[in-house]
Amino acid sequence: MGFRMDVERFDELLTELQKNYRIYAPVLLKGKGRYSETDTIRYAEINSIKDVVFDKKSVFSPKEVILPITQTLFYFTEDNVIEPKVDEKNILIFLRSCDIHAVKRLDEIYLRNRFADSYYAALRTKVKFVLMECEKSFENCFCVSMGSNRTDEYDLFVRLEDGKVYVESKNETFDGLFKDEENAEVSPKFVLENETVVKIPENLDQRVFKSKMWDEYDERCIACGRCNFVCGTCACFTMQDIFYKDNPNAGERRRVWASCMVDGFTDMAGGHSFRKKYGERMRFKVMHKVYDFNKRFGYHMCVGCGRCDDICPEYISFANAVNKLNDAMKEVE
Amino acid sequence: MLDINTKQLKKNAFRITKERGKTAVRIRVPGGNMHVKFFSVIQEIAEKYGNGTVHITTRQGFEIPGIDMKNMPDINKMLQPIIDGLEINQEAPGCGYPASGTRNISACVGNAYCPYGNYNTGELAKKIEKAVFPHDRHVKIAVTGCPNDCIKARMQDFGIIGMTEPQYDPYRCVGCQACVKNCKKRATGALKFENFKVVRDHSKCIGCGECVIKCPTGAWTRSEEKYYKLVIMGRTGKKNPRIAQDFIKWADEESVIKIILNTYEYIEEYIDKEAYQGKEHIGYIVDRTGYQEFKKWALKDVNLGPKAEVAQTINW
Numbered sequence: 001m002g003f004r005m006d007v008e009r010f011d012e013l014l015t016e017l018q019k020n021y022r023i024y025a026p027v028l029l030k031g032k033g034r035y036s037e038t039d040t041i042r043y044a045e046i047n048s049i050k051d052v053v054f055d056k057k058s059v060f061s062p063k064e065v066i067l068p069i070t071q072t073l074f075y076f077t078e079d080n081v082i083e084p085k086v087d088e089k090n091i092l093i094f095l096r097s098c099d100i101h102a103v104k105r106l107d108e109i110y111l112r113n114r115f116a117d118s119y120y121a122a123l124r125t126k127v128k129f130v131l132m133e134c135e136k137s138f139e140n141c142f143c144v145s146m147g148s149n150r151t152d153e154y155d156l157f158v159r160l161e162d163g164k165v166y167v168e169s170k171n172e173t174f175d176g177l178f179k180d181e182e183n184a185e186v187s188p189k190f191v192l193e194n195e196t197v198v199k200i201p202e203n204l205d206q207r208v209f210k211s212k213m214w215d216e217y218d219e220r221c222i223a224c225g226r227c228n229f230v231c232g233t234c235a236c237f238t239m240q241d242i243f244y245k246d247n248p249n250a251g252e253r254r255r256v257w258a259s260c261m262v263d264g265f266t267d268m269a270g271g272h273s274f275r276k277k278y279g280e281r282m283r284f285k286v287m288h289k290v291y292d293f294n295k296r297f298g299y300h301m302c303v304g305c306g307r308c309d310d311i312c313p314e315y316i317s318f319a320n321a322v323n324k325l326n327d328a329m330k331e332v333e
Numbered sequence: 334m335l336d337i338n339t340k341q342l343k344k345n346a347f348r349i350t351k352e353r354g355k356t357a358v359r360i361r362v363p364g365g366n367m368h369v370k371f372f373s374v375i376q377e378i379a380e381k382y383g384n385g386t387v388h389i390t391t392r393q394g395f396e397i398p399g400i401d402m403k404n405m406p407d408i409n410k411m412l413q414p415i416i417d418g419l420e421i422n423q424e425a426p427g428c429g430y431p432a433s434g435t436r437n438i439s440a441c442v443g444n445a446y447c448p449y450g451n452y453n454t455g456e457l458a459k460k461i462e463k464a465v466f467p468h469d470r471h472v473k474i475a476v477t478g479c480p481n482d483c484i485k486a487r488m489q490d491f492g493i494i495g496m497t498e499p500q501y502d503p504y505r506c507v508g509c510q511a512c513v514k515n516c517k518k519r520a521t522g523a524l525k526f527e528n529f530k531v532v533r534d535h536s537k538c539i540g541c542g543e544c545v546i547k548c549p550t551g552a553w554t555r556s557e558e559k560y561y562k563l564v565i566m567g568r569t570g571k572k573n574p575r576i577a578q579d580f581i582k583w584a585d586e587e588s589v590i591k592i593i594l595n596t597y598e599y600i601e602e603y604i605d606k607e608a609y610q611g612k613e614h615i616g617y618i619v620d621r622t623g624y625q626e627f628k629k630w631a632l633k634d635v636n637l638g639p640k641a642e643v644a645q646t647i648n649w
């Protein structure tokens with residue numbers, strides 16, 4: 001079902017939705033970029049469709065809405081454990097096709113991997129997707145290579161064009177909300193090609209560990225972890241038990257995002273241990289994204305959003321590292 | 334026959350040189366950045382009237398040597414597009430620079446493209462230039478984007494160093510300690526890791542903003558307000574050269590400019606009237622009157638913000 005309405009009308013409906021939903025979208029944070037007088041785009045709650053940044057890629061992925069950076073799992077005292085109250089409201093997330101595919105990967109890891117993670121599940125079950133369209137591929141995207149450029153797994157699709165909002169609803173939950181709006185043909189366009197093309201070798205396997213290709217990253221990578229933190233599919237976390245200063249018998253257990261590239265994250269979920277050389281860490285990351293995950297679940301972890309390439313301060317291209325695997329396999333075969 | 338008022342010549346930004354009858358003209362470029370179209374003017378002067386060379390000065394201006402003193406009026410006319418283009422305060426068009434005592438306001442590249450820059454140094458340099466020039470009193474001012482001090486602000490009478498007050502969002506912090514380690518190694522060790530989160534010691538923090546640059550999750554961001562550290566009375570030269578010392582930390586831009594303007598009044602009051610050629614550098618005046626008297630004059634009618642910290646005493 002497709003609808004067409006003014007921005008003002010859409011915002012009224014958004015306000016209506018806010019009674020039951022927290023609505024997250026990529027927004028512009030003025031002056032909050034890394035460098036002086038630079039802005040950044042991150043996920044935050046919105047109150048108007050005008051807050052949504054449609055024409056640029058967000059620096060961080062939407063995963064932080066479902067997988068908070070810092071999450072208190074429970075509070076403890078000497079003889080009591082209390083779980084924090086879960087927000088009653090449901091969640092709507094504005095996100096792109098690749099990001100919807102990325103959430104599927106998180107689901108795989110957190111919900112279908114032996115047993116479901118209840119903290120993840122608690123938030124995840126509340127989530128509905130609002131698809132954002134990519135008019136054209138952004139820099140460093142390789143979603144087409146990874147097959148994440150299209151999706152039909154969304155509840156709403158929203159396009160803002162010339163002061164009008166076009167909505168496609170695929171979820172009957174929203175039928176009532178839009179019933180009085182003007183009908184229109186609305187369906188999303190998807191990106192069909194990217195400048196960056198990635199080819200994963202068919203015969204890829206662990207022999208590639210022995211390749212010389214990893215050595216250059218020993219020198220180039222600074223192990224900052226930015227590539228992990230912006231990635232919508234990196235799912236590792238670390239546990240922190242905090243004992244309060246004024247009452248060391250009480251405290252809380254938190255989990256926070258972790259990174260396989262950063263020093264000292266030894267106890268990550270998944271149990272992979274600390275790799276000393278940066279090239280080895282790079283190898284682990286690349287292989288996890290385009291080999292190990294696939295072996296286990298039958299499709300690749302990386303969705304080709306290109307955020308890792310956007311952010312790397314040392315201009316290391318993950319996409320190019322994947323492409324280098326082709327020569328590396330020839331080298332070790 | 335040359336009959337030249339050398340005082341006038343110097344005031345007009347020319348200089349007496351080794352070679353009798355020859356002069357050099359100094360072009361001020363506030364902030365050290367200008368459009369390249371002005372190179373053609375410099376080239377034309379150097380080729381037509383000079384010896385075909387130009388000296389790039391330590392204060393980020395240009396000096397064109399080998400000019401016949403009798404050609405000074407022509408040079409002044411030719412300089413007009415540069416003076417206009419760089420919006421230099423002037424008394425009469427076509428007459429060149431109206432003063433040379435207060436030197437060109439130099440600047441590092443700042444946040445125009447340096448990742449460490451905490452503010453737009455070029456803009457502040459121009460603002461200060463507008464406020465203080467022309468003035469005959471010998472005052473050297475430089476602005477630098479961050480405590481790396483690439484412009485060597487600590488060699489000036491007034492050095493302005495950009496600061497930001499890092500803002501911490503504990504929710505976004507993953508405890509990687511990149512900021513803590515880096516602050517210790519490259520700045521002042523103002524950060525501590527306590528109970529899995531980062532604690533900043535404001536008294537140690539120099540506002541360099543490196544923690545913001547290093548943080549992989551954006552837990553650190555810059556303060557909305559821009560802050561400045563004002564360091565004073567650094568100097569080179571024969572008599573007792575020294576590095577400028579911290580006068581005010583976490584100052585605002587308006588106060589910094591007001592303090593510099595106030596200082597000119599202080600100079601008029603205390604300058605040694607007997608000084609050689611009427612020139613006494615500000616640092617030596619402060620040596621004579623003492624820091625407290627300088628401070629009293631400098632801070633007159635200045636409304637420093639709540640974060641500002643003024644040095645109680647300074648020992649250079």
Ligand code: SF4
Nearest residue numbers: 231302303305306308
């Ligand atoms: S590895 Fe890079 S391109 Fe792939 S999903 Fe993560 S951030 Fe996106």
Ligand code: SF4
Nearest residue numbers: 221222224225227312
């Ligand atoms: S690849 Fe780049 S972003 Fe990732 S850890 Fe290395 S330097 Fe940082």
Ligand code: SF4
Nearest residue numbers: 441447450478479483
């Ligand atoms: S002083 Fe700081 S801002 Fe200026 S150029 Fe040096 S590092 Fe960059």
Ligand code: SF4
Nearest residue numbers: 506507509510512548
């Ligand atoms: S660099 Fe950022 S994420 Fe790492 S400890 Fe510091 S504030 Fe936390």
Ligand code: SF4
Nearest residue numbers: 516538539541542544
């Ligand atoms: S601004 Fe500089 S000195 Fe202050 S905490 Fe950050 S890195 Fe350390």
